[in-house]
Amino acid sequence: MTESVRLAERLNSDCHCVSLDGARLEEELERVSPGFHAEVMGGRPHLFSASTAFVSAEHVARMARLVAAVERVVALPAYRRHVLSWAAASARHATPAAGVFLGYDFHLGAAGPQLIEINTNAGGGLLNALLARAQKACCDDVEALLPGELGRDTPEHLFLEMFRAEWRAWSAKVMQSGIRTDGAGGPALRCIAIVDEAPRTQYLYPEFVLFRRLFEQAGLHAVICDPGELACRDGALWHGAQRIDLVYNRLTDFSLDAPANAALRAAWLADAALITPHPQAHALYADKRNLVALCDDGLLDSWGVDAETRGILAAKIPRTELVWQDMADDLWARRKGLFFKPAAGYGSKAAYRGDKITKRVFDEVLAGNYIAQALVPPSSRMLRLGETPVELKLDLRNYVYAGHVQLIAARLWQGQTTNFRTPGGGFAPVLTVPSGAGAT
Numbered sequence: 001m002t003e004s005v006r007l008a009e010r011l012n013s014d015c016h017c018v019s020l021d022g023a024r025l026e027e028e029l030e031r032v033s034p035g036f037h038a039e040v041m042g043g044r045p046h047l048f049s050a051s052t053a054f055v056s057a058e059h060v061a062r063m064a065r066l067v068a069a070v071e072r073v074v075a076l077p078a079y080r081r082h083v084l085s086w087a088a089a090s091a092r093h094a095t096p097a098a099g100v101f102l103g104y105d106f107h108l109g110a111a112g113p114q115l116i117e118i119n120t121n122a123g124g125g126l127l128n129a130l131l132a133r134a135q136k137a138c139c140d141d142v143e144a145l146l147p148g149e150l151g152r153d154t155p156e157h158l159f160l161e162m163f164r165a166e167w168r169a170w171s172a173k174v175m176q177s178g179i180r181t182d183g184a185g186g187p188a189l190r191c192i193a194i195v196d197e198a199p200r201t202q203y204l205y206p207e208f209v210l211f212r213r214l215f216e217q218a219g220l221h222a223v224i225c226d227p228g229e230l231a232c233r234d235g236a237l238w239h240g241a242q243r244i245d246l247v248y249n250r251l252t253d254f255s256l257d258a259p260a261n262a263a264l265r266a267a268w269l270a271d272a273a274l275i276t277p278h279p280q281a282h283a284l285y286a287d288k289r290n291l292v293a294l295c296d297d298g299l300l301d302s303w304g305v306d307a308e309t310r311g312i313l314a315a316k317i318p319r320t321e322l323v324w325q326d327m328a329d330d331l332w333a334r335r336k337g338l339f340f341k342p343a344a345g346y347g348s349k350a351a352y353r354g355d356k357i358t359k360r361v362f363d364e365v366l367a368g369n370y371i372a373q374a375l376v377p378p379s380s381r382m383l384r385l386g387e388t389p390v391e392l393k394l395d396l397r398n399y400v401y402a403g404h405v406q407l408i409a410a411r412l413w414q415g416q417t418t419n420f421r422t423p424g425g426g427f428a429p430v431l432t433v434p435s436g437a438g439a440t
Helices: 003-014 022-030 036-042 057-074 077-084 125-133 140-145 155-177 205-217 259-270 279-286 289-295 297-302 307-316 325-337 359-367
Strands: 053-056 102-109 112-119 191-195 221-225 230-233 236-239 242-244 246-249 274-276 320-322 338-342 370-374 379-385 388-401 404-413 426-433
Touching (some): 003 057, 003 426, 057 102, 057 404, 102 279, 125 155, 125 205, 140 426, 191 205, 191 236, 246 259, 289 297, 325 338
Parallel strands (some): 053 426, 191 221
Antiparallel strands (some): 230 236, 404 426
């Protein structure tokens, strides 16, 4: 263990001070509209933690190497054929768009960062960008680690350029195919729809509002809407009389198979609008069964994956296996060292720690479409609530686009799975402890 890893662990244990500048956070939210701060925080008191989390530069680098290793495998035709064989039909529609906001979620185990899962449409990126700007130097340790001015290279700038990159890749395809011919230079990106089911009821609805503001500041028209408000006709996707060029898709119907999403599915299959993230991105990255393939050294070798990449995957992805009925006795005997997740799950829904699972729930897992992953408990962050020390669990989300990590944020919580119901918990900015820090 390096000195900077030890220092990060010490700070997560011993630095209990409050780094969140509440006045600056309110100022950032009020820039959106008067009263927005009260609207956001009134119903979401545990959205943001009042403290930071600390991670060593070595662990940041290891997470980035894992992301790059996964990208190398996902690019292989053999891998794509393998995982698309069990995907929904909509996932087989070809697209040059990579898909925005992959979320690589890690626990910091004894062997360093361990990839727990990959998600598409990972929420919280823009909220965490805002949160990072609302921090203050609460002690010398934090002051030494707070980043300086980023100039143009802010997360917001990276996110906006990500959507523009998606548009350039996709519009080149539709121009070549003759689907759209909006001018000699290609179709211009004019209107974006931020789409989720009953968006105002979603816990992260404030982030939709922040994205609308980001897009509008860039000169784009943006709407927040339910998929039922959209119509696919005349070779285009429409919101009322407004033609939609790009859909920022926040739905958890990853294959767009639900009847309520029929217009989006039609637009996706007809290339009537750019949908991102899209069914193929979920199939290639976020189906939990993919982790089984990424853990199978023999299978990876047969696809021509090099030894270095296979070593990175083996070291950083906990062993993952499919759950079958005929494995019931073996899995039950090993359950205390396993975590059970539905293959198409998200947000910790219907996911169970094996040491907490009941026989009734285990039988439901056997009947469902589940994977079992070797249990890697999350690391911890010690905070004080008033005068009371509280131990919170900590995981790390890497927001990734096209293989590049744009932002790392932490989530703090108590309980079996991540949530936003824990006093002192919620999203927390990550401060990187540089290599060599703490050395004497």
